[in-house]
Amino acid sequence: MKIAVIGTGYVGLVSGTCFAEWGNRVVCVDKNADKIAALRHGRMPIYEPDLDELVERNYAAGRLDFTCDIAKAVEGAAIVFIAIAALPHPGQEDADLSVIYQAVRELAALISPDSVVVIRSTVPVGTGDAVHRIISSARTAGTFAVASNPEFLREGVAVHDFLVPDRIVLGVEEEWACKRLVELYDVPIERQNTPVIITMRRTAELIKHAANAFLATKITFINELADLCEEMGSDVGELALGMGLDKRIGAGLLAAGPGYGGSCFPKSALALLQTAQDHGVALRIVEETLAVNETRKRRMARKVTKALGGDIDGLTIAVLGLTFRPDTDDMRDAPSVPLIETLQRLGGRIRAYDPVGIENAAKVLSSVDFYEDLYECAKNADAVVVMTEWDAIRKIDLAQLKQKLRQPVLIDLRNALDTEAARQIGFHVCAIGKSAST
Ligand code: NAD
Numbered sequence: 001m002k003i004a005v006i007g008t009g010y011v012g013l014v015s016g017t018c019f020a021e022w023g024n025r026v027v028c029v030d031k032n033a034d035k036i037a038a039l040r041h042g043r044m045p046i047y048e049p050d051l052d053e054l055v056e057r058n059y060a061a062g063r064l065d066f067t068c069d070i071a072k073a074v075e076g077a078a079i080v081f082i083a084i085a086a087l088p089h090p091g092q093e094d095a096d097l098s099v100i101y102q103a104v105r106e107l108a109a110l111i112s113p114d115s116v117v118v119i120r121s122t123v124p125v126g127t128g129d130a131v132h133r134i135i136s137s138a139r140t141a142g143t144f145a146v147a148s149n150p151e152f153l154r155e156g157v158a159v160h161d162f163l164v165p166d167r168i169v170l171g172v173e174e175e176w177a178c179k180r181l182v183e184l185y186d187v188p189i190e191r192q193n194t195p196v197i198i199t200m201r202r203t204a205e206l207i208k209h210a211a212n213a214f215l216a217t218k219i220t221f222i223n224e225l226a227d228l229c230e231e232m233g234s235d236v237g238e239l240a241l242g243m244g245l246d247k248r249i250g251a252g253l254l255a256a257g258p259g260y261g262g263s264c265f266p267k268s269a270l271a272l273l274q275t276a277q278d279h280g281v282a283l284r285i286v287e288e289t290l291a292v293n294e295t296r297k298r299r300m301a302r303k304v305t306k307a308l309g310g311d312i313d314g315l316t317i318a319v320l321g322l323t324f325r326p327d328t329d330d331m332r333d334a335p336s337v338p339l340i341e342t343l344q345r346l347g348g349r350i351r352a353y354d355p356v357g358i359e360n361a362a363k364v365l366s367s368v369d370f371y372e373d374l375y376e377c378a379k380n381a382d383a384v385v386v387m388t389e390w391d392a393i394r395k396i397d398l399a400q401l402k403q404k405l406r407q408p409v410l411i412d413l414r415n416a417l418d419t420e421a422a423r424q425i426g427f428h429v430c431a432i433g434k435s436a437s438t
Helices: 010-021 031-041 051-060 070-074 093-108 126-136 158-163 175-184 186-191 201-233 235-244 267-279 282-308 336-344 358-364 374-378 398-404 418-424
Strands: 001-005 025-027 063-067 078-082 114-120 144-150 166-171 195-198 316-320 349-353 370-372 383-387 409-412 428-430
Touching: 001 010, 001 070, 010 025, 010 051, 010 063, 010 144, 010 158, 025 070, 031 063, 051 063, 063 383, 070 093, 070 195, 078 093, 078 175, 078 383, 093 114, 114 126, 114 175, 126 144, 126 201, 144 175, 158 370, 166 175, 175 186, 175 195, 195 201, 201 235, 201 267, 235 316, 267 282, 282 336, 282 383, 282 409, 282 428, 316 336, 316 374, 336 349, 336 398, 349 374, 358 370, 358 398, 370 374, 374 398, 418 428
Parallel strands: 001 025, 001 078, 025 063, 078 114, 114 144, 166 195, 316 349, 316 383, 349 370, 383 409, 409 428
Antiparallel strands: none
């Protein structure tokens, strides 16, 4: 099957490459010419484990291609995926979605008869209807279908999440189009018994936002419980274990931390809230989740200053990990940004380490000294703050770290390190949801 993917970012590149891996002929389009040129020269525009190998293999086999030419990509394509990032903020819905609508206007006249246009992006409920209207008004002949097939991948494990999904959601109302999409997902559906949910387009759009908002709520719930643990002398790790082993709850996303970030949860929860408000429905839990998470991210700087005696003016703080989660270079809505900016406002000097996120971090942070070496980053710092639980950070040699620091102060906002071992070698330790935390 020939497939076109419009938007070659984290979602488009992973999806397109994996569709090619399943034997399809895929052309990925992006308006960013540098990105396309890089891919054609074998350079990855994003960091995503295992993806480079898959791209290389499928490009070499001629199943995967990259272009800026949307006409070339959609010509003869049975399915056209839209994977452009566009999520609304309240009050700015039209402006944000216009990127998607513009792309749809472009492809409307170019798609082959009987093609299926699939929205892979996370979009507000009802976007599929608008996309259908745009295509209808641009075409005089030929049938087409517009479907929703939301993406659920996690950056850092995106290839695995795509190839071995928990479920496939197809919001498609035409039988012929549904058949084609089920055929496309033949490998997981037939060989892996992946559950497939076939539903109305609007329901599929809603499933994506509801899932994101629920996960954001789960994280926020354990974060608030962590605060309670600190006051009560309990341990949030053990609490999470005790809760998560209950299959109705599940162990995922019960790691307390500095507040969730990334390109999905915050914006998706906001989009859901706005949809509910537009329909006169109160989603108070989602509203509270958003508010609590924002406050929490700001409060993390207070945790750091408190661990340093209340005044950080002129002190140097080493921040370990910048990206919103490990194994990605994505800095969108990363909690490290508000933390660093607040510490800077309070007079702190920031040194920061990240294995792959420095290039993107440098675009959103200023006056930060970046290091690719953990221990170099910690040199002469008055405290070290763990912000992202990269493997290299988890495996840090605490004794070597202590030697580098001016003051042995460790603030572990991910509970990534062995805080007991750190204490034993003389660190003043502050973690999340543990009795001795500040
Ligand atoms: P991204 O910014 O990495 O990629 C989007 C790409 O689209 C960019 O490369 C951009 O240049 C390109 N683009 C924009 N307008 C275009 C146009 N008119 N024609 C061709 N290309 C165009 O974004 P992403 O993280 O891949 O997210 C894409 C969508 O998927 C978003 O709606 C996002 O919410 C959703 N999503 C993301 C994730 C994730 O983990 N990143 C997971 C699930 C869903």
